[in-house]
Amino acid sequence: MSGKTSVSGAIPCGSIDVVDASDAADIQLRLRRDNSQDPQAIGYYYFRVSGVRGRACTFRLINAGTEAQARLAGRDGYEDEWTNTGPHVSYDRRHWFRIPGKLEGGAYVFRHEPEHDVCYYSKWAPYPPDRELDLIARCQLSPRVRIATIGRSAAGTDLDVVTIGEPAPKKKVCWILARQHPSETMGGYFIEGLLERMVDESDPIARLLLQHAVLHVVPNMNPDGSRLGLTRTNAVGANLNREWMSPSLQRSPEVVHVRSQMEGTGVDFCLDVHGDEELRCVFLGGPLEIPSRSTFLAELFNAFEHSWAAASPEYELGHPYPGGAPAEADLRMAWNWIGERFKCLSVLLEQPFKDTSWWQDPIQGWSPERAVRLGASLPQAILGVLPRLRPGPQ
Numbered sequence: 001m002s003g004k005t006s007v008s009g010a011i012p013c014g015s016i017d018v019v020d021a022s023d024a025a026d027i028q029l030r031l032r033r034d035n036s037q038d039p040q041a042i043g044y045y046y047f048r049v050s051g052v053r054g055r056a057c058t059f060r061l062i063n064a065g066t067e068a069q070a071r072l073a074g075r076d077g078y079e080d081e082w083t084n085t086g087p088h089v090s091y092d093r094r095h096w097f098r099i100p101g102k103l104e105g106g107a108y109v110f111r112h113e114p115e116h117d118v119c120y121y122s123k124w125a126p127y128p129p130d131r132e133l134d135l136i137a138r139c140q141l142s143p144r145v146r147i148a149t150i151g152r153s154a155a156g157t158d159l160d161v162v163t164i165g166e167p168a169p170k171k172k173v174c175w176i177l178a179r180q181h182p183s184e185t186m187g188g189y190f191i192e193g194l195l196e197r198m199v200d201e202s203d204p205i206a207r208l209l210l211q212h213a214v215l216h217v218v219p220n221m222n223p224d225g226s227r228l229g230l231t232r233t234n235a236v237g238a239n240l241n242r243e244w245m246s247p248s249l250q251r252s253p254e255v256v257h258v259r260s261q262m263e264g265t266g267v268d269f270c271l272d273v274h275g276d277e278e279l280r281c282v283f284l285g286g287p288l289e290i291p292s293r294s295t296f297l298a299e300l301f302n303a304f305e306h307s308w309a310a311a312s313p314e315y316e317l318g319h320p321y322p323g324g325a326p327a328e329a330d331l332r333m334a335w336n337w338i339g340e341r342f343k344c345l346s347v348l349l350e351q352p353f354k355d356t357s358w359w360q361d362p363i364q365g366w367s368p369e370r371a372v373r374l375g376a377s378l379p380q381a382i383l384g385v386l387p388r389l390r391p392g393p394q
């Protein structure tokens with residue numbers, strides 16, 4: 001049997017519009033926009049192609065160039081998100097390798113001659129919803145773990161918090177959030193590495209951390225956006241990372257519920273996990289521009305950066321948040337709002353979509369495997385500053 005060439009975004013977490021797939025040598029595709037006017041609310045793609053074994057295929061994302069014009073504020077002079085990177089490709093949906101891609105006359109173009117009948121292409125390896133449910137199910141078997149469903153998303157999906165360790169008055173309270181922006185799927189792998197280390201009873205770092213801290217982990221702030229293959233928003237078009245000052249149950253229930261839990265536990269440390277399309281490094285943002293900024297917080301952030309660099313060479317010092325410090329922090333963003341509300345070390349993490357410049361992997365670039373290991377390095381990074389975090393809830 002020989003099937004026709006077929007291109008489809010109709011898979012879980014899929015995203016692409018097919019313009020013309022009648023000629024494998026010139027497959028024309030269009031990136032989908034989220035239900036939002038935000039110029040950044042477009043850019044993710046993930047699709048399945050079949051009937052392509054041994055066929056020389058050319059894929060053109062015809063609106064990528066226009067999308068690349070919508071640059072982030074403060075990013076002038078940085079290379080665009082389509083340069084120096086290629087899609088993640090997989091036959092078995094487990095191992096993701098890269099092929100080259102580049103902007104050609106307004107379209108992002110990649111060429112590939114698949115070795116098998118069915119092939120998957122994505123801006124970055126997806127983190128499937130089933131894998132997330134499996135991870136949470138596996139974690140709850142640990143005596144260290146409790147799972148709490150704290151509310152529902154805008155489209156009615158359960159929002160889970162994974163708590164590791166027994167809360168106690170003297171223990172530091174650490175919150176880790178991931179995937180407010182659904183296309184930043186490396187956050188899913190990061191959380192997997194973190195949780196698997198924290199439930200490993202033979203791991204001395206996890207053991208020591210849990211003597212002095214309790215961790216509340218939100219594996220996915222935006223499960224609807226993930227399932228729908230969106231780039232930046234939830235099911236009703238809200239960019240959750242602009243909702244933290246005044247979230248609402250209609251527009252951003254995900255933020256309402258997590259904020260409410262934080263008010264109950266207090267926060268001594270928070271990490272909000274993101275992905276960056278343009279830079280070729282792992283980098284952090286600290287609570288340095290919030291109204292309550294202080295020498296104490298600046299020194300604490302500096303100590304955390306050094307602690308993480310010691311825990312993992314993937315975090316390299318010397319890559320500050322791009323664009324320089326704004327005069328005032330945007331308190332609609334989780335990391336700033338949490339830092340201001342709880343006067344604590346609240347940090348933004350960005351992993352690259354591309355690769356790191358310090359260690360270039362020509363096969364995979366920044367990969368799920370590297371994201372897992374970066375997540376597994378977080379407990380040691382926190383441990384390095386733990387005695388200096390503010391004790392107890394406010």
Ligand SMILES: [Zn+2]
Pocket residue numbers: 181184274275
């Ligand atoms: Zn993000």
